Amino acid sequence: MPAAPLPELPFPGERLRPRRIGIDTGGEHVAYLPLGSSACHGEGFGPHSRLQVSVGSRGLMATLAIMHGDALAPDEVGLSESAWLRLQPAAHEQVALAHPPSVESLSSVRAKLYGRTLADAEIRAIVMDIAAQRYSNLELATFIAACSNDHLALDEVVALTGAMVDSGARLHWPGAVIVDKHCVGGLPGNRTTPIVVAICTALGLVMPKTSSRAITSPAGTADTMAMLAPVDLDLARMRRTVERTGGCIVWGGAINLAPVDDTLIRIERALDIDSPGQLVASILSKKIAAGSNRVVIDVPVGPTAKVREARHARTLERMLRAVAGRFGLELTVLRTDGLQPVGRGVGPALEARDVLAVLQDRPQQPRDLRERALALAAAVIEAGGLAAGTDALALARECLDSGRAWRQFQAICEAQGGMRAPGVAPYRHPVAAVRDSRVEAIDNRRLAQAAKLAGAPLSPLAGLVIDVRVGDPVTTGQPLFTLHAQSPGELAYAMEYVSRHPDIVRLGTGP
């Protein structure tokens, strides 16, 4: 039984003069009202309140902060940089504030937190509201927490994947076979992508690779590739690159593929949280949106990798396959050795140097990075239907050894806007073995943490170079790894962490 219909009340929505405050809060729109403003009194707004902010027909949801002092006049409202750029108030245009429409999908987030399985429509509603920037950062953190661990069921991951695809652009490429590869991460320095793309596209496959920036690692492929060529290409430039070379290695964020994934990643990074369900949705939504249909996934497994045990890899693989199947994606999953870092460098520029060393077939190139890249390239070649088994591997090896892959990589860099050389960090400090012994283990997580504390990936030259592998004999004073930083402060910070965790590179008790 409905209650009596309500009379229409005009919504009062006070008019205020906008003022650009210039504050960048890292993603969340913020509106600033003077303390004691009538909007606060009249509308009951307080700190953390969510507001609907409108200029003409443009509107957005913002979080309120209160401005003490006289920085704002009583009839002014301050706008954070992101809100200002989105609303673009013209001279003399006024701002209307109102209570925002209540975000109904938040009740689904709470239900998820309380253990309920969400329906497809509920997850779509959440993703649509996130895409429309209706979630505050606190609400995003709650959604991420609610989905963490194994809290998402398969159907929920499928729904999340589909909704994230639909939240942005979807690319289409000429040709029936579009290949792609992805590594679930967790292994410092495992920067095979630029090498794999160079090999496979040199052999004629179409591989329009979009990569992400680091979530919780010291470098993502996009961070590393940005050291060698522009990666923030728009769609038109990405298309021209792929038309000319058959491939590209660009940052997915600039071409609006599954943009909700980027919003979630921004908060996940601040919280240092990953979850299998969101990981699968994140990986596959980007691949589907990017228009690929044959995808190779590298899953490193090791005691301190992101995936620690074979059974976790199996679970993840099952989920990846099940979700991919629903979207008509052919998947090859390669479980790889995740015992220790790959290559020597950890951090954007340092990893870029390893990539160049392999492509240029330099004497000091990291052999493990080379062999992993070849194995993955072979899997992509097989998925792409060019060759199978050892023939595929031989094809990849010939392409790399002959210099074809290196020429192709240069062509891709040129097409993306011009190749460049990574710089070198000015502050470095070696961490040395305290006695003659043998390397027993390397802690990937703590090593990555040390690289992050040294400044990676925000300081792109920062990170570390690791000179030893598990099983290597070492002598007293021999450098185990060298921290690289762009400032003495970051170097000191990483050194402090390393001194508290002397077992990042664990030495045996015997000689």
Place this chain on the structure above:
Amino acid sequence: MPAAPLPELPFPGERLRPRRIGIDTGGEHVAYLPLGSSACHGEGFGPHSRLQVSVGSRGLMATLAIMHGDALAPDEVGLSESAWLRLQPAAHEQVALAHPPSVESLSSVRAKLYGRTLADAEIRAIVMDIAAQRYSNLELATFIAACSNDHLALDEVVALTGAMVDSGARLHWPGAVIVDKHCVGGLPGNRTTPIVVAICTALGLVMPKTSSRAITSPAGTADTMAMLAPVDLDLARMRRTVERTGGCIVWGGAINLAPVDDTLIRIERALDIDSPGQLVASILSKKIAAGSNRVVIDVPVGPTAKVREARHARTLERMLRAVAGRFGLELTVLRTDGLQPVGRGVGPALEARDVLAVLQDRPQQPRDLRERALALAAAVIEAGGLAAGTDALALARECLDSGRAWRQFQAICEAQGGMRAPGVAPYRHPVAAVRDSRVEAIDNRRLAQAAKLAGAPLSPLAGLVIDVRVGDPVTTGQPLFTLHAQSPGELAYAMEYVSRHPDIVRLGTGP
């Protein structure tokens, strides 16, 4: 095997001139740096970065925001209002920025999110870091999410309770028996506390009641009591009140009891999340810190109350008893009828009016509120050892009927700083029955939501008055409830919600 000892590097920590930005972000300390500042470049800080901000020997952790434009000079750092008030920089004092010590307890938060049971020391470390304001709002949201639902084991709740007690002051009162009561909430208008305190202290029991503000409801006891007398008493004033009258009804936040609880509540309120484990820790930590040892807990159970089913009440009761037992607290748990709202008013001032009507024995007083208060007072009287069973109830009734409780309440209000009268909201709108029928059900949650959208508790006169009870016959046009608001905008907002949810008061299909 430890790595070689590291040489001590002087930490560079740039010196900057502090500027008071005046922004109140609702709890989180924020530091503002100009875009392109050398601190951002040199130290690798970006939005969401956490910083250590120091002035002389005073320091705090803050979240970084970037300031575009020329509001800040290159050698300035802006401080949010809370950071400014905490650091109190004197003229010519400079600010040093540094990377904060890494907050190790955050790894326990992540472990909790991934399903691990935390040890006592881990939970203590989390609470200590929260008390020291080392958690960002995003990190607090994650901790709350990690503890939500039934994710906390009993030992974790005990650890959380103990750690929260130790995070603040702990009161001691003369006398062996200190009584207290608490309602787990979820029932709009269930404002028995002021009545119970008046009755029990009039009878000679010592009941130093500290209450909280609303978490997710339209009013907490402290919000309601603030309509009748000052509640933000410091400890000295609280002591004088209890010495003079045997009791008080004050806001716990002003006397620093379990302050971490208040920090968590601030975020829980923004997220609209409650969890049993945190609920138990929140309730009992406040009681233990307040120095009480005989506590009556009111658990309303009903389909739209906070506790929906008897089995949930049993779970909560078991957890309350088990945790209370570990702290030597004698507990009486009263499971009460949570079918529908209590009293007529919902919202701080409107509930205060109901409280006064009962205490003053007015003809139109809400009988249900009166009877619930008497039952709870009887339980407190029994817990306090004054009388048992029907004798306790008779004692309570006589105290209320004779006007003794009302005189005692006035004395408490005077001792707290002076009694005052609640105002009336200027904007009101009745929601009427659409036809002759009978009230079949009342949705407590949606009714509370309507009161909140009308502005409660931030707008203290706002809320609603409900005129019907389940089973009541109603005629077409008869008001079911009346929305109260302090602004037309809030009224319109609540009305819009009510029109979308016509079943807040559900009428039967027959006449």
